[in-house]
Amino acid sequence: PLSPAGAGRWRRARWVVLGAVVALVGVATAATLYLTRDRYPDLEFRSLQELSRPAAGGERPAGMWTAVLGDRAYLGYPLPDDRLEVVAVDAGTGDELWRKATDVRSDDWESIIAVPGAVAVLADAPGDSTLRPLAVLDGRSGTQRWQRAVRGDDNVYFADDTAVLVDRAEARLVGLRLTDGSTKWTEPNPRDQYDGSRTVVRPVGSDEAAGGPAFLDGNPRDPWTGKGRRLVQVGADRSVRLLDMETGKVLRRWGSVADLDDLVVAHEDRLYVAANEGGYQLLAYDLGSDAEPVVLHRSGNDDFRPTELVACGERRACLLQVPNNDVQRTEVVAVSEGEHAITWPAPGVTDLVPLGEQVLAQRESSEPKATLFDAAGKAVLRDRGGVAVRLDEGNLLVFAKAPSIVADSRVLAGVWAESGEVDELGELKDVRSESCSWNTHVIACGAEKDFVLYRFAND
Numbered sequence: 367p368l369s370p371a372g373a374g375r376w377r378r379a380r381w382v383v384l385g386a387v388v389a390l391v392g393v394a395t396a397a398t399l400y401l402t403r404d405r406y407p408d409l410e411f412r413s414l415q416e417l418s419r420p421a422a423g424g425e426r427p428a429g430m431w432t433a434v435l436g437d438r439a440y441l442g443y444p445l446p447d448d449r450l451e452v453v454a455v456d457a458g459t460g461d462e463l464w465r466k467a468t469d470v471r472s473d474d475w476e477s478i479i480a481v482p483g484a485v486a487v488l489a490d491a492p493g494d495s496t497l498r499p500l501a502v503l504d505g506r507s508g509t510q511r512w513q514r515a516v517r518g519d520d521n522v523y524f525a526d527d528t529a530v531l532v533d534r535a536e537a538r539l540v541g542l543r544l545t546d547g548s549t550k551w552t553e554p555n556p557r558d559q560y561d562g563s564r565t566v567v568r569p570v571g572s573d574e575a576a577g578g579p580a581f582l583d584g585n586p587r588d589p590w591t592g593k594g595r596r597l598v599q600v601g602a603d604r605s606v607r608l609l610d611m612e613t614g615k616v617l618r619r620w621g622s623v624a625d626l627d628d629l630v631v632a633h634e635d636r637l638y639v640a641a642n643e644g645g646y647q648l649l650a651y652d653l654g655s656d657a658e659p660v661v662l663h664r665s666g667n668d669d670f671r672p673t674e675l676v677a678c679g680e681r682r683a684c685l686l687q688v689p690n691n692d693v694q695r696t697e698v699v700a701v702s703e704g705e706h707a708i709t710w711p712a713p714g715v716t717d718l719v720p721l722g723e724q725v726l727a728q729r730e731s732s733e734p735k736a737t738l739f740d741a742a743g744k745a746v747l748r749d750r751g752g753v754a755v756r757l758d759e760g761n762l763l764v765f766a767k768a769p770s771i772v773a774d775s776r777v778l779a780g781v782w783a784e785s786g787e788v789d790e791l792g793e794l795k796d797v798r799s800e801s802c803s804w805n806t807h808v809i810a811c812g813a814e815k816d817f818v819l820y821r822f823a824n825d
Contacts (some may be wrong), residue, residue: 406760418460430812435480466508466793491518512547551614556601710743746786
C-alpha cells in the first residue's frame with residue numbers, strides 16, 4: 367500500500383496526466399475544427415448603407431476609376447490639366463485618408479491598380495505603339511514614387527514589391543522595383559526560327575486569390591494573397607516557361623506546348639492547355655517537374671472548339687466547348703486528374719468564373735443572365751438576370767443590369783453560392799457602374815459628380 371505522501375503524489379500525477387490528455391483532446395478538436403471550418407461562409411448581407419461621398423472636383427469628371435484592396439479604396443478622376451487625382455479612403459468607414467495628383471498627364475486614363483502598400487495608375491493609349499505613362503504612388507502618403515512611359519500594347523503584372531513589364535518593343539520582360547521603378551532584372555522573349563518574338567504572358571493563380579473578390583472578367587482582384595508570385599510565358603516558338611516575378615529566374619521550360627492563341631491557364635502547381643482548334647485535347651502540366659503532360663480530356667469530335675478555360679478546384683479544370691460556332695449548343699466540360707470528365711449544357715454561355723469547384727456561367731446577350739453550377743453541373747441558381755461577380759468563393763454579387771459608363775441606378779443582390787439563396791440589397795443611385803470596385807463588404811463607385819461608398823454586408 368502507498369503511504370499518505372505517496373498516495374498524494376499519485377493523485378497529483380494522475381490529475382496531471384488527465385489534464386494533459388484533456389489538453390491534447392482540446393488541441394486535436396481545435397485542429398479538426400480549423401481544418402474542417404468553412405473558409406468562405408455565407409456573408410451576412412444587408413440593405414445598402416451609404417458610407418460616404420468623396421468629392422471629385424468642382425465639375426463633372428470625364429472619367430472615374432476605383433480600386434479596392436483590403437481596407438483601402440482608391441478613387442481617381444482627371445483634373446482639368448490632365449493629371450489624375452487619386453483619393454485614398456478607409457473602406458470600412460468611408461473616411462478620406464489622403465488626396466494627391468499625379469505628376470504625369472494623359473488625355474485619358476485606363477485604370478487604377480491597388481497593390482500592397484502602393485497604388486499604380488495607368489493611362490490609356492489610342493494605339494499599340496503609342497506611349498502612355500505608368501505611375502506608382504505610395505499607399506500611405508499618396509506621394510508619387512516613380513513613373514515610366516510604356517506602349518499601348520504593353521502589359522504590367524504586379525507582385526508584392528515588383529512590377530513586371532511585358533515590353534513588346536524590346537521583346538523582353540522587365541522586373542521593376544515598386545519602390546523607385548529601377549530595373550531589377552530583364553529576360554528576353556523566346557524567339558522562333560524566323561526571329562519572331564511575339565508572346566503571351568499569364569500570371570500563375572493561387573487558391574487564396576481565386577477564393578477572393580474578382581473583376582467582372584473573373585480575374586482575381588487580390589492576386590497577392592498567394593505566396594511566390596510567378597508567371598508563365600508562351601513564346602513564338604510554342605515553348606512555355608515558368609518565371610519567378612521577384613528575380614526573373616526561369617524556373618522551368620517546356621518545348622512545343624502551345625500556340626499564342628491557344629487557351630492557357632496556370633494555377634497553383636498545374637498548367638492547363640487546350641488547343642484553339644476542333645478536336646482539341648485538354649492537357650495538364652506539372653509546374654514542379656519536367657514530366658510529360660497528362661491528357662485530361664479529348665473532345666472526340668472535330669466539331670467542338672474550346673472557347674474558355676479556367677481552373678475550378680484542386681487539380682481540376684473547366685472549359686466551354688462550342689460545336690460548329692453554335693453558341694446555343696455550348697457545353698461546360700469539368701475534369702479532375704484521374705477522373706472522367708463530366709459535361710453539361712450551357713446554352714449561350716460565354717464566360718466562366720470559378721468558385722472552388724462551382725462555376726459561375728455568364729450569358730452575354732441583349733439581356734445578360736447568370737447561372738451558378740455546382741461541381742456536378744446542377745444549377746443552384748439558374749438564369750438570374752444581370753451580371754454576377756465573385757465576392758469570395760462562397761458568395762456572389764449580382765448587378766441587375768450590365769455595368770455601364772453612363773450614370774444610372776443599379777439594383778444589387780447578394781447570393782450564397784452553396785445554396786443559391788438570393789438577398790435583395792437595394793439600389794445604387796446614379797452611379798457609373800462600370801467604375802465600381804468591391805471587397806466582401808463594401809462597394810465603391812464613381813457617381814455623377816462624386817464618388818460613393820456603400821456597405822452591403824456586416825463584418
